[in-house]
Each structure stands twice: as C-alpha cells, then as structure tokens.
Amino acid sequence: MNPIKLDAIKPDQTFKGELLVDKSFLLLGSGQKVTTELIKNLMTWNITELYIDDSAAPAPSVAQFTEDTDTDEFITLEKKETEAPKMNTSIKEALAKAQNSSNEKSRLTGVMNVYNEYMSYIHSVYTRFATHGDFNSEDLFETVKELCVFVKENRRYVLRISPSVETRTKNYLVSHAMRSTIFAIVIGLKLHLTFTQLQELGVSCILHEIGMLKLPSYLYLSEKKFSHAERAKIATHPLLGYQVIAQANFDVPIQRAILEHHEHEDGSGYPQNLVSDKISDYARIISVVCAYEAMSSPRNFREARTTYDAMVEMLKNQNSKYNGDVIKALLYSLSIYPIGAYVYLANGKIGQVCDVNPDNPKNPIVQILGETAADGEPRTVETDEGINKIVRVMNKDEARDAVKFLEKKSS
Incomplete structure (x- = not known):
C-alpha cells in the first residue's frame, strides 16, 4: 500500500489500485476518476495524504454486483426499465384518498396506503x-416535498405504522x-x-x-452477526455513499449528511x-x-427492542454520543412512550x-x-399520574394478542 500526497493528485486522474483514506476506508475504486469536487472536499476535511492499494482486485461495479449476486434484493425488479423512477400516480391517488378519509379508521388505513406507496418508490x-x-x-x-x-399533516397517524417483520427483514435498506x-x-x-x-x-x-449497494449484498442481508473484517467493510459505506452522491452532483449539504451520518458528538x-459542531x-x-430506528427494528439475527426501550436507550445518550437538541426533539x-406503542394503564385498560x-x-x-366516544370515534384519554397512568409498555406478543382479542370481540 503506497502513500500519495493530496497535492499530487489532479482532477480526472485515475489509479490502477483502489484509493483509500487512513489505509482502511475506500474512497475510489480502481480506474475511477478523481473529481475537482472530491479534491476540494478532502482539503476541507484536512486530509493531506491518501493510500493506493495496488494489491486489491478491481472493485466490482454496481452492474457487476447486480449480475453476480443472486441474493440481492434489488435485482428482482425489471431491468428493462430505461427511465429513472418518478413519483407515480399511485402515490398521488393514495394521498388524495387519505385526505378525503371520513373517520379515524379510514384515515389510518389511507395513511398506511400512502406509506406503502412511498416504500415502493x-x-x-x-x-x-x-x-x-x-x-x-x-x-x-419533488417526491420528498410531497412526503x-x-x-x-398526518404525523400522529404515520408514526403509528410499524412495518411487518417480513418487510423489515426482506427489504431492510428500504424499510430502514x-x-x-x-x-x-x-x-x-x-x-x-x-421547508427547503x-x-x-x-x-x-x-x-x-x-x-x-457498493458492497456485496450479503453484508446487509446477512442472518448472522458480522466478523471484525465484515464490520470493517460495512464501515466504508458512508464514504462509498458520499462518492456516489458527489458524482451524481447532489448539493454539498446532502453529500456531508451521507458522509457524516455515523459520526458521534464525542468523536467515537x-x-x-469528527466531534460536536x-x-x-x-x-x-x-x-x-438511524440509531433509534435500528434499535426498534428486528433483524434476522436479533429481536427488536420495544420503541419505549429504544427511546430510553437514546435518552441515556451514553458518553454524549448524540446531539442533545436532536434527542430532545425526538x-x-x-413521547417517552412513543406513538404507536401499546400500553397497560393503571385502571386496567389497554x-x-x-x-x-x-x-x-x-x-x-x-x-x-375497544371503546368509542359519543361520536363513534375511538375514545382517547390524556395519561396522567393517577388512574390513567401508564403502568408499562406491552411487548409485541402481548400487543398482537390484545388486538386480535379485541377485533374478535367487536366482530
């Protein structure tokens, strides 16, 4: 592995080997061109020296991953598609139906349909x-603008949606x-x-x-815990993502967000x-x-925590890893008992x-x-420290059984 000074690298230059940062993080694959924007950003990050790994085999292209990796969740769709995806009419139709819902139940159903359409997008x-x-x-x-x-407009409905285990595990990256x-x-x-x-x-x-998606798909579809070497490969994905987004000419704030989304306030x-500001x-x-969603989402190799447990863990904010203002906003x-959680109340109700x-x-x-208000809509209460106090959060099996029992009772 040979070092090379940043000031010796020129725009449009290519290398036979991979270009790395700190001897471990892949910056450019073999044969890929250096861009002026990349050099500028490296200077901003105070990176003055890179490394060339001539021993590494040429990094496979995305197309090669698509052809060679038969477990990839994304290759099952039509490859004949010639245009990049657009916000299709099904999203717009689902949005219109959700907005025209006449009651709580139909509104929640409509929001779920919109959610699923965005998942498909x-x-x-x-x-x-x-x-x-x-x-x-x-x-x-444009699609994110509508989202x-x-x-x-539908915050209290959309936060109650919890995709199925099958959806989360089969399409983990999309669900996440x-x-x-x-x-x-x-x-x-x-x-x-x-709004911008x-x-x-x-x-x-x-x-x-x-x-x-620049890594072999088994690294994000695996059913086992990762080895140290596999974790090191996964840790390259922010740089790989930055490279993809920079080459696609997204604005610098978006590039930085993708590059830095695994940075912690304490520098860990x-x-x-990076640290703090x-x-x-x-x-x-x-x-x-990203951390909260991962904690509260099941993977093939582990069970999910309840959203309450995930929230408590985030509030602990050990070593001040996360920004305090963002944690408070979360x-x-x-709420500490997150929207969507099923709970037992002190008065015995669920x-x-x-x-x-x-x-x-x-x-x-x-x-x-199982209770309705005078207008026929589901009855709601503001919890307190008295009879409406939340005693504890139900686990997923308790919640599933309770919902099934109440549905059966009302049918």
Missing part, C-alpha cells in the same frame, strides 16, 4: 441505482430508509427547519445507506472521528434517527399511544382499545 430509487447507477434527482426532491407535507426519513422529518419540523432544509434532510435520509464515530446538522439528525415528537402531550412527554395521549 424508495425501493425503485434503490433498484434504479443498483441496475443503472443513476438517480432522477429532480423527481426525488414532508404528508408527514406534517423509509422509517428513518419519517423520524427525521418529524424532528426537522420540531426544530423548525425551513426539510427537503434536503429528507433526500439525505432516503439515500443515507446508498453506499451499501466514523469515518473521520464539526458534524453537519443533517448528519446529527440522521445519526439519531422525545417531544414521539391503549395505543396515538399522540404526544406537547407539555409533558411522559404523559402522551392514548387511544383506549
């Missing part, structure tokens, strides 16, 4: 990149991108980001794991060990939602958290299962 974005290596960035921004409005983006937009709204900033944050969050993150604002948000957006109490995240609004 994100799947098509990832598939397009896996099979063609490009993006329809203009349409992506921001949708989340703002979708849920993380929802959480990021909700936090962005709480932090009073401008919300769009940039949403695009960044949708694409924050795109670098994974990667790839640059050296980390971009979008990356700070994505770091939090808490006040979801409920589902359906909204936050803006004045007290410890006492959210709960929809009482």
Whole structure:
C-alpha cells in the first residue's frame, strides 16, 4: 500500500489500485476518476495524504454486483426499465384518498396506503441505482416535498405504522430508509427547519445507506452477526455513499449528511472521528434517527427492542454520543412512550399511544382499545399520574394478542 500526497493528485486522474483514506476506508475504486469536487472536499476535511492499494482486485461495479449476486434484493425488479423512477400516480391517488378519509379508521388505513406507496418508490430509487447507477434527482426532491407535507399533516397517524417483520427483514435498506426519513422529518419540523432544509434532510435520509449497494449484498442481508473484517467493510459505506452522491452532483449539504451520518458528538464515530459542531446538522439528525430506528427494528439475527426501550436507550445518550437538541426533539415528537406503542394503564385498560402531550412527554395521549366516544370515534384519554397512568409498555406478543382479542370481540 503506497502513500500519495493530496497535492499530487489532479482532477480526472485515475489509479490502477483502489484509493483509500487512513489505509482502511475506500474512497475510489480502481480506474475511477478523481473529481475537482472530491479534491476540494478532502482539503476541507484536512486530509493531506491518501493510500493506493495496488494489491486489491478491481472493485466490482454496481452492474457487476447486480449480475453476480443472486441474493440481492434489488435485482428482482425489471431491468428493462430505461427511465429513472418518478413519483407515480399511485402515490398521488393514495394521498388524495387519505385526505378525503371520513373517520379515524379510514384515515389510518389511507395513511398506511400512502406509506406503502412511498416504500415502493424508495425501493425503485434503490433498484434504479443498483441496475443503472443513476438517480432522477429532480423527481426525488419533488417526491420528498410531497412526503414532508404528508408527514406534517398526518404525523400522529404515520408514526403509528410499524412495518411487518417480513418487510423489515426482506427489504431492510428500504424499510430502514423509509422509517428513518419519517423520524427525521418529524424532528426537522420540531426544530423548525425551513421547508427547503426539510427537503434536503429528507433526500439525505432516503439515500443515507446508498453506499451499501457498493458492497456485496450479503453484508446487509446477512442472518448472522458480522466478523471484525465484515464490520470493517460495512464501515466504508458512508464514504462509498458520499462518492456516489458527489458524482451524481447532489448539493454539498446532502453529500456531508451521507458522509457524516455515523459520526458521534464525542468523536467515537466514523469515518473521520469528527466531534460536536464539526458534524453537519443533517448528519446529527440522521445519526439519531438511524440509531433509534435500528434499535426498534428486528433483524434476522436479533429481536427488536420495544420503541419505549429504544427511546430510553437514546435518552441515556451514553458518553454524549448524540446531539442533545436532536434527542430532545425526538422525545417531544414521539413521547417517552412513543406513538404507536401499546400500553397497560393503571385502571386496567389497554391503549395505543396515538399522540404526544406537547407539555409533558411522559404523559402522551392514548387511544383506549375497544371503546368509542359519543361520536363513534375511538375514545382517547390524556395519561396522567393517577388512574390513567401508564403502568408499562406491552411487548409485541402481548400487543398482537390484545388486538386480535379485541377485533374478535367487536366482530
């Protein structure tokens, strides 16, 4: 492995070997051109020396991964597609139906349908990149614009959606991108980001794991725990993602968000060990939602924590890894008993958290299962420290059995 000074590297230059940072993080694959923007960013990050690994075999292209990796979740879609994905009419139709819902139940169903359509859209974005290596960035921004409005208008419904285990495990990257983006937009709204900033944050969050597609698919579809070497390979995905997004000419704030989304406030993150205010604002948000989503989502090799347990873990914020303002925004957006959680109350009733109490995240609004108000809509109560106190959160088996029992009782 040979060192090379940054000032010796010129735009459009290529190397026979891989170009790496710190002898471990891949920056450019063999034969790929150095761009002026890349050099400028390396100077900004105070990186003055890189390494050339001549011993490494040429990195396979995305197209080669597509052809050679029969387990890849993204190659099952049509490869005859010639245009980058666009916000299709099914999303617009689902949005219109959700807006015209006449009651709580139909509204929740409508929001679920919109959610699923956005999941399909994100799947098509990832598939397009896996099979063609490009993006329809203009349409992506337009789609995220509509998603921001949708989340703002339907926050208390969309946060109650919990994709099935099958969806999360089979389409992990897509499900992770979708849920993380929802959480990021909700936090962005709480932090009073401008609409343009919300769009940039949403695009960044949708694409924050795109670098994974430059790695063999078994690394993100594995059913086992990873070895040290495998974890090291996975740790290259922020740089790989940055490379992809920079070459696609996304704006610098989005590039930085993707590059820095695994950085930590205490300097323990990667790839640059940045600290505190050296980390971009979008990356700070994505770091939090990425961690929270991962904790509360099952993987093939482990069970998910409850959303309550995940929230408590985030609030501990050990070693101050995460930005305090972002953690607070997460808490006040979801409550300590996050929206969607099923809970036992002190009065013996069972409920589902359906909204936050803006004045007290410890006492959210709960929809009482099996009870209706005078207008026929589900009955809701504001929890407190008395008879409506939340005793504990139900685990997934208890919640499933309770819902089934109540559905059977009402049928």
